[in-house]
Structure formats: C-alpha cells, structure tokens
Amino acid sequence: MTVDEKYHHNLTGNYTVHTYIKTKDGSTIGYNLGQYAFNNTQSTTSVTATYKGTGVYGVTISGVYSNGSVKYAVWSDVNGQDDIKWYDASVSQAVATGLINVANHSGTGTYHLHATSLIMGKCTCLVKRNLP
Structure with a gap:
C-alpha cells in the first residue's frame, strides 16, 4: 500500500x-x-503569476491538496508590508486561482506572495514567492 x-x-x-x-x-x-x-521536507505546491494587462496579474497556485479555503497575501518590497492585501482564491481540482491588482499596492518592483490554507483549523503556509 x-x-x-x-x-x-x-x-x-x-x-x-x-x-x-x-x-x-x-x-x-x-x-x-x-x-x-x-516527514515532509519539501512542498509540492508552486505558484505562477501571469500579466493580464492594466496592472492585473493572474495567480495560479498548483498542488493545493486541501478542502480548506485558500488565501494569499501580497505586498510590495517598498516599505515592507505597509501595503499588504489579502486575496481569496478559487480552488478546483488541486489548483487555486485569483488575481492581483497592483493598484491595491503602493510600491513598485518586486512583490511578495504568501499563500495559506485553513487545514484542520490551522492556518498552514502553502507557498512563498517573490513576483517580478
């Protein structure tokens, strides 16, 4: 087995x-x-971001094996987390998707994304990624 x-x-x-x-x-x-x-030593979860135009990025988080909700925090590198915003993802067949609008953030350049899921009552980090 x-x-x-x-x-x-x-x-x-x-x-x-x-x-x-x-x-x-x-x-x-x-x-x-x-x-x-x-003894999980590595995550099977990955994230990609695709520019959709007019400051909007599509986010795809693959390898989400959870029935819990998925949220992702995004903030710009400028001034730390002063512009952090939480987004809700839609989850279907182990893939979570959502959007990021840079108009919701004050900085430019590098953005940080941390995706989490509520698993058995605990907020569990799925993936962390810097976005160009």
Whole structure:
C-alpha cells in the first residue's frame, strides 16, 4: 500500500493507518497497520503569476491538496508590508486561482506572495514567492 503525503496536506507528523475489509457475509473487519511518520521536507505546491494587462496579474497556485479555503497575501518590497492585501482564491481540482491588482499596492518592483490554507483549523503556509 502506498500513502501519498500530499493527500494529507503535506503535514509532518505521526499517522495511524487503518484498513477495513468487508467479508462475504457483509460484516466488516478492521485492522490497525500501525503508526507511520510523515516527514515532509519539501512542498509540492508552486505558484505562477501571469500579466493580464492594466496592472492585473493572474495567480495560479498548483498542488493545493486541501478542502480548506485558500488565501494569499501580497505586498510590495517598498516599505515592507505597509501595503499588504489579502486575496481569496478559487480552488478546483488541486489548483487555486485569483488575481492581483497592483493598484491595491503602493510600491513598485518586486512583490511578495504568501499563500495559506485553513487545514484542520490551522492556518498552514502553502507557498512563498517573490513576483517580478
């Protein structure tokens, strides 16, 4: 049996694995297969930004294996996070999408994007990226 960490939100920790078998007579038997440690050392999530025109960028965050909402914070490099704005992403089939309008920010040049997801009641960082 193979278990892929991405379907468990890439969260490091100990996981208990159970399997259930339905017998010919219709009863179910459960087996505890023990605990296994997931030690996630790298994220499978990536982000791309595409210029759409008139100061608007499209954002695509791939590898989002979560049923939780996805939000991303964006701010310009100029003056730190004085112009930080949070955006909501739409999520479908492990891909989150959204837009950034530079008119919402005071600086120019490099922008920073941090995407997060609400997973099991905790805000979990999905990816951090600098945008040109």
